[in-house]
Amino acid sequence: MKKLLASLAAVAALSLVAACGSSGGGSSSSSGGANATIQVGSVYEPQNLDNTAGGGQGVTEALNGNVYEGLFKLTDDGKVEPLLAKDQKVSEDGLTYTFTLQPNVKFHSGKALTSADVKASIERVTAENSKSARKSNLEVVKSIATPDDSTVVVTLSKRSISFVYNLSYVWVVNSSASDYTTKADGTGPYKLGEWKRGSTLTLTKFDGYWGTPAKNASVVFHYYTDATALNNALLTNAVDVVTSEQSPDALAQFKGNSSYKVNDGKSTTKLLLAFNDKVAPFTKVEVRQALTQAIDKKKLLTSIWGEYGTVIGSMVPPTDPWYEDLTSINAYDVNAAKAKLAAAGFPNGFTFTLDTPNYDPHPTAATFIKSELAKVGVTVNINTITADQWYTKVYQKHDFQATMQEHVNDRDVVWYGDPTFYWGYDNKQVTQWIDQAEQAKTTDEQTALLKQANKQIATDAASDWLYLYPQIVVASSKLSGYPVNGLNAQFYAYDIVKS
Amino acid sequence: MTRYLVRRTAILIGSLFLAAVALFVLLRLLPGDPANALLPVGATPEQIEVARRELGTNEPLLTQFVTWLGDLFSGDLGTSLISTFPVGPEIAARLPVTVPLTLAAFVLAVVVAVPVGTLAAVRADRWYGVVLNAVAQFGIAVPAFWVGLLLVTVFALRLQVLPAGGFPPDGWASFGAAAESLVLPVVTVALVMSASLIRYVRAAVLEVRGADYLRTARSLGSSPARALWRHGLRNAAVPVIAVLAMELATTFLGAVVVESVFALPGLGGLLVKGISEHDFPVIQGVMLVSTATVLLVGFLGDVAQRLVDPRLLHRSAS
Numbered sequence: 001m002k003k004l005l006a007s008l009a010a011v012a013a014l015s016l017v018a019a020c021g022s023s024g025g026g027s028s029s030s031s032g033g034a035n036a037t038i039q040v041g042s043v044y045e046p047q048n049l050d051n052t053a054g055g056g057q058g059v060t061e062a063l064n065g066n067v068y069e070g071l072f073k074l075t076d077d078g079k080v081e082p083l084l085a086k087d088q089k090v091s092e093d094g095l096t097y098t099f100t101l102q103p104n105v106k107f108h109s110g111k112a113l114t115s116a117d118v119k120a121s122i123e124r125v126t127a128e129n130s131k132s133a134r135k136s137n138l139e140v141v142k143s144i145a146t147p148d149d150s151t152v153v154v155t156l157s158k159r160s161i162s163f164v165y166n167l168s169y170v171w172v173v174n175s176s177a178s179d180y181t182t183k184a185d186g187t188g189p190y191k192l193g194e195w196k197r198g199s200t201l202t203l204t205k206f207d208g209y210w211g212t213p214a215k216n217a218s219v220v221f222h223y224y225t226d227a228t229a230l231n232n233a234l235l236t237n238a239v240d241v242v243t244s245e246q247s248p249d250a251l252a253q254f255k256g257n258s259s260y261k262v263n264d265g266k267s268t269t270k271l272l273l274a275f276n277d278k279v280a281p282f283t284k285v286e287v288r289q290a291l292t293q294a295i296d297k298k299k300l301l302t303s304i305w306g307e308y309g310t311v312i313g314s315m316v317p318p319t320d321p322w323y324e325d326l327t328s329i330n331a332y333d334v335n336a337a338k339a340k341l342a343a344a345g346f347p348n349g350f351t352f353t354l355d356t357p358n359y360d361p362h363p364t365a366a367t368f369i370k371s372e373l374a375k376v377g378v379t380v381n382i383n384t385i386t387a388d389q390w391y392t393k394v395y396q397k398h399d400f401q402a403t404m405q406e407h408v409n410d411r412d413v414v415w416y417g418d419p420t421f422y423w424g425y426d427n428k429q430v431t432q433w434i435d436q437a438e439q440a441k442t443t444d445e446q447t448a449l450l451k452q453a454n455k456q457i458a459t460d461a462a463s464d465w466l467y468l469y470p471q472i473v474v475a476s477s478k479l480s481g482y483p484v485n486g487l488n489a490q491f492y493a494y495d496i497v498k499s
Numbered sequence: 500m501t502r503y504l505v506r507r508t509a510i511l512i513g514s515l516f517l518a519a520v521a522l523f524v525l526l527r528l529l530p531g532d533p534a535n536a537l538l539p540v541g542a543t544p545e546q547i548e549v550a551r552r553e554l555g556t557n558e559p560l561l562t563q564f565v566t567w568l569g570d571l572f573s574g575d576l577g578t579s580l581i582s583t584f585p586v587g588p589e590i591a592a593r594l595p596v597t598v599p600l601t602l603a604a605f606v607l608a609v610v611v612a613v614p615v616g617t618l619a620a621v622r623a624d625r626w627y628g629v630v631l632n633a634v635a636q637f638g639i640a641v642p643a644f645w646v647g648l649l650l651v652t653v654f655a656l657r658l659q660v661l662p663a664g665g666f667p668p669d670g671w672a673s674f675g676a677a678a679e680s681l682v683l684p685v686v687t688v689a690l691v692m693s694a695s696l697i698r699y700v701r702a703a704v705l706e707v708r709g710a711d712y713l714r715t716a717r718s719l720g721s722s723p724a725r726a727l728w729r730h731g732l733r734n735a736a737v738p739v740i741a742v743l744a745m746e747l748a749t750t751f752l753g754a755v756v757v758e759s760v761f762a763l764p765g766l767g768g769l770l771v772k773g774i775s776e777h778d779f780p781v782i783q784g785v786m787l788v789s790t791a792t793v794l795l796v797g798f799l800g801d802v803a804q805r806l807v808d809p810r811l812l813h814r815s816a817s
Binding site for chain 1: 532535537538542543544546547549550553581582583584589592593648651655656659662663664665666668669670759760761762764765768769771772776777
C-alpha cells in the first residue's frame, strides 16, 4: 500500500509540475512583428523532404517558395513570375530558352548558386526514378548547357508553351548536397530548422537571402492526423493559422468569432464523376449529357460544403488563365435528361456501377448521385473502394464503368487530350487543340485553344465536374499576409505578419 | 525456477517468431501496392514500374520474407517504403512519447483501481459499493477516444488549463510543456483502463473474502481489516498480477489509439500513417515492437506470479 501511495504522490507531482511548467493552452509566441514565430497547423505532413522522391503535397506546402525556389514561381493567384531567373530569352523557333540567373544568390549552406545547380535540378525531375508529377511534362527537354556560371541554355525537342510554367515546379537544389530527404539546402527566405517527424517542422529566417527578406522570424508547421485536434489547436491558440480546412462542420465555431478570420479562397481541386468513355453506355455522348443534366450540382455542393465552393461546369478552375464559366452547358434539367436517355435508346434507364473511394466526400456524393439518377430511371450500384484500389483498378487497369475522384492540380484540363488517360475520352479535335496549345507561340494563342477544348469537353460531357472545392484558410485575426488560394498546396509564409 | 525460466523463455522466442510470420503474411494478403501511395495522379506506367522495382514489391513474397527476416535478426527493421527512412530509429524516436504515456496511465489506473475495487468489494452491500460497480461497468463500455474528446472540450477548450494536443518540438527538453501535454492523454487512458481493472480487483477481493482461511483467521481473533491485509491481499495478488500484466499491454495499445486524438507524435501516429500508405516495413516494425512488448510483459507477469506463489512452479513442472 505504501508503494501505491508513493506512486500516487508521484503522479500528483507530475501533474503539478506540468500545470506550473508553462502557460496553459496556448503556446503561441507572444512577440509580434519581425520577431514573431508563425505557428501553422496542417494535415499534410511531408513524407520526406524531396519533391522528386514522393514527398507528397506536405513537402510542397512547407518548403516550396519558403526553403526552395525555382527559376519561376506560381503566385497565389495562378500567375507565373520569374524568381531565380532574372532574365529569359526564347529563340525564334521556340526551342531554345536562355535564362540568366539572379546575381549574388546563396544557398543556406553558403555556397553560391550556379548554372550547374539549375541543370542538376532539372535533371533530377526527369531522372528515371523521379516520382515528380512533372516528369512527363519535362521530357521535352533535349539538352541543358551551362556556358557560364550565371547562364542556363535549355533546348527543347519541340515547342512547349508550358515549359516556363512547368519550371515553377522544379526546385533549384544545391547539386553537391548528398541528402535531399531529411535535409534541405535551398535559396529561399527560410532555412530548414528541425523536423520532428509526426509532429513539427520548423523554418527559420535566412539572413543571407538575396531577395526581400521574410517578414517574420520563423515558421513552425504543426502536423495533425485528426481534423478535430487541428481545429482545437487553433481554438486554444496553439496554432495561428490552419492551411486548409477539410470540412465545413468546424467552421461555425470560427465564423461568428472576431478572433478568427475565415478565408474563402479558390482551390484547384475538382470533384469529378468520371465516366469510362470507352465503355458502354458511356460511349454515347447523349448518355453522358443526360446524366450530367440529371444531377443538381448546386444542391450537392450545398449539402456538402454549405455556402462554400463553386460549381464550374468544366475541368478548368478560375485560377487557370483559360477559365470560363461553363455552368450553362448541360445545365440541370431533369426533363431534358429523360428525353436524351430515350433518344439514346434507354427510355427505361440502365444500371451501372460507380467505383467510389471510401473517404470523404465521395461516399456522400455517391449517395446523392444515386438518388438523383433514380429520378431519371438510372440505377447506381455504389462500389466502395480504397484509394489504393482506385489507383490499381481504375487508374492503371481502366477496369470501371464510372468512378469519382478529386483532381487537385491546376492546368490539368490537358489530360482530356490524352486518349490513354483513365477516363478514356477520345475526341481527335480536342486532342489536336490541346497539342496545338502546347505548341503555341503566344500565351494568348494557348489560352484561346484551351478555351475551345474546355468548351468541347463540357459539351461532350466527357466527365461530370461536380464542383470545385473551396480552399478555406482559417487564421487568427492577428495574422495578415498569408496566401488564401493555396494553389497545388503551396503556402508562402514569408509575408505573414503577426500583430 | 531455472527450468521454468528456460522453458518460458523458449516459449517467448517461439511466439515472437510466429507473430513475425503471421504479421508478414497477413499484411501481404491486403490488396494494393505501396507504389501507388508514392505516385501522383498523372504518373506514367513506366514510373509505376520503376517504383515497384525500387520498393522490391515486384519480388516474390518468399524472397521478400527471407530478406526481411534476415535483416530482422541483425536488428534491422527495414526502411520505410514511403519516406525512405529506416524504421528502427523512426520507432525509437516515438518511444519518448508512447512509453511515458503508457507507464503513467498504467500507474494512475492501478492507483485508482486497487483501492476503489477493494472498497467496492468490501462494501458490496452498501449503496456506494453498488454505485462504484455501476460506474466501472459504464466505464468499460465507453471508448477511449470519446473520453479524450470530452476531456479536451472541458479542460482545453472551456477551462483552457491544458493544451488540446500536440507535443513540444524539442520534446522532453521542455519538461514542463511535455509533461503538460501528456496530462489529458494519461488521464484518458487511465480512466478507461481503471474501469475494467476495478472490476477485476473487486472480483478477486470478493472471492478471497469468501475463502475459508479468512474465516479461520477471523475465528482466531483477527479484525476483518487485519485478516484481509495479512492473508487476503497476498492471495488475491496472484490473479491480480496476471490481470495487471494483461492490463499493461492493453494500456500500451490504448495509448496508441489515443495518440491521434491528442496529436501526439508517438507509435500510434506512426502506425496509422503506415497503414494508410501501405507502408509495410513501418506497420511490421510498429506491430512487432508492440507484440514483443505485450509478450514480454506477459512473460514478466508469469515470472512474478511464481515469485509470489511458488506453488505454481510445482504445478507447472508436474
